[in-house]
Amino acid sequence: MTSQNLSGDSSTKILQTASRLFYEQGYHVTGINQVIAEAGVAKASFYHHFSSKEELCIAYLHKRHEDWFSWLQQEVEQNENDQERLLSLFTFLERWLPNSNFRGCAFLNIASEFPSPDSKIRLLVVDHKNALQDYIRQLVDRLNISPKKKNTAMLADLIYLLFEGAITKSQIYQSTGSIEAAREAVRQLIN
Amino acid sequence: MTSQNLSGDSSTKILQTASRLFYEQGYHVTGINQVIAEAGVAKASFYHHFSSKEELCIAYLHKRHEDWFSWLQQEVEQNENDQERLLSLFTFLERWLPNSNFRGCAFLNIASEFPSPDSKIRLLVVDHKNALQDYIRQLVDRLNISPKKKNTAMLADLIYLLFEGAITKSQIYQSTGSIEAAREAVRQLIN
DNA sequence: GTCTATATGTCGATAGAC
DNA sequence: GTCTATCGACATATAGAC
Numbered sequence: 001m002t003s004q005n006l007s008g009d010s011s012t013k014i015l016q017t018a019s020r021l022f023y024e025q026g027y028h029v030t031g032i033n034q035v036i037a038e039a040g041v042a043k044a045s046f047y048h049h050f051s052s053k054e055e056l057c058i059a060y061l062h063k064r065h066e067d068w069f070s071w072l073q074q075e076v077e078q079n080e081n082d083q084e085r086l087l088s089l090f091t092f093l094e095r096w097l098p099n100s101n102f103r104g105c106a107f108l109n110i111a112s113e114f115p116s117p118d119s120k121i122r123l124l125v126v127d128h129k130n131a132l133q134d135y136i137r138q139l140v141d142r143l144n145i146s147p148k149k150k151n152t153a154m155l156a157d158l159i160y161l162l163f164e165g166a167i168t169k170s171q172i173y174q175s176t177g178s179i180e181a182a183r184e185a186v187r188q189l190i191n
Numbered sequence: 192m193t194s195q196n197l198s199g200d201s202s203t204k205i206l207q208t209a210s211r212l213f214y215e216q217g218y219h220v221t222g223i224n225q226v227i228a229e230a231g232v233a234k235a236s237f238y239h240h241f242s243s244k245e246e247l248c249i250a251y252l253h254k255r256h257e258d259w260f261s262w263l264q265q266e267v268e269q270n271e272n273d274q275e276r277l278l279s280l281f282t283f284l285e286r287w288l289p290n291s292n293f294r295g296c297a298f299l300n301i302a303s304e305f306p307s308p309d310s311k312i313r314l315l316v317v318d319h320k321n322a323l324q325d326y327i328r329q330l331v332d333r334l335n336i337s338p339k340k341k342n343t344a345m346l347a348d349l350i351y352l353l354f355e356g357a358i359t360k361s362q363i364y365q366s367t368g369s370i371e372a373a374r375e376a377v378r379q380l381i382n
Numbered sequence: 383g384t385c386t387a388t389a390t391g392t393c394g395a396t397a398g399a400c
Numbered sequence: 401g402t403c404t405a406t407c408g409a410c411a412t413a414t415a416g417a418c
């Protein structure tokens with residue numbers, strides 16, 4: 001109850017505030033001054049917990065990865081039928097995107113702000129997208145629709161492209177308009 | 192030859208330099224000081240030609256829209272067969288993306304840096320993506336594969352999602368790996 | 383561990399000479 | 401139309417008291 005209660009902990013408050021600001025505003029436009037002001041801590045306290053702004057961003061991405069995947073898995077695992085589990089990827093988008101004010105994927109947004117593909121932050125983006133593609137492949141593999149392994153990998157890849165495209169379009173148009181069509185296209189592809 | 196020759200014109204040099212830096216580095220991370228230094232002009236000269244950094248960004252997006260569409264149309268119009276014209280959308284990606292160092296779509300990258308959907312810059316992004324979707328719809332309509340208008344609109348939407356997804360994936364992985372699969376998927380969808 | 387005060391630099395934008 | 405010099409604000413990061 002003392003050190004376990006992190007809700008009032010400075011480190012946690014800083015990370016929560018930074019996560020909100022980085023996601024809603026972007027990385028470079030969000031200054032350390034704004035983070036510490038809205039977190040209600042002093043500047044030196046921030047630099048006691050985090051060595052730099054970039055380290056704070058890395059912590060943000062780590063936590064974001066955990067949170068986002070738990071949201072996704074929670075939606076998928078509500079379904080028992082393997083086909084419905086796969087299709088629920090898009091149902092997840094229909095819930096998540098409006099709920100996040102159509103700000104889109106935190107990792108793609110950050111990648112736009114870090115052009116160097118070798119940067120530590122860009123490698124985290126790759127890790128996140130690798131995990132997403134692995135997850136989609138697992139869902140596709142459980143369908144057992146095709147005897148050829150090669151086809152299921154390609155099918156999973158197409159579904160991933162539709163998934164990313166749906167996120168992007170919804171971000172630009174602030175709408176979930178195309179997601180239903182994407183889900184029905186996947187339904188036809190696997191039947 | 193005097194005022195027509197814009198290659199040495201300050202305004203043109205500024206816009207060319209800013210276009211390169213905004214695209215390669217991002218908007219917020221690129222300072223006016225860097226733009227004028229690399230363009231070889233004085234700061235006051237910049238503010239004589241452009242009222243603000245944001246106006247410079249708007250000029251960048253206008254020119255980028257013209258340039259990018261002419262590249263796309265040039266690739267498409269090399270083909271006479273209507274089906275090949277549609278599929279050449281993805282051939283275009285295979286040429287353009289490696290050539291741009293896998294920096295992806297200038298408009299999506301800018302949108303990540305401007306969260307407010309009502310901003311002037313975000314409206315230009317919508318204009319650009321509207322034009323792209325209209326173009327894809329035109330290519331699909333010429334196929335005359337389906338009697339139902341509704342299906343061609345949905346098909347064009349799916350192709351657009353695959354197109355956006357392919358751009359995004361190539362940006363993250365610095366590769367054109369999935370584009371061939373996307374093109375073949377479209378080939379099957381329209382047959 | 384948290385505070386105030388500060389260091390050092392760069393940001394976007396302007397003034398005024400030429 | 402282009403220049404140098406400069407403005408006030410804010411950037412990231414530190415020093416030193418408590």
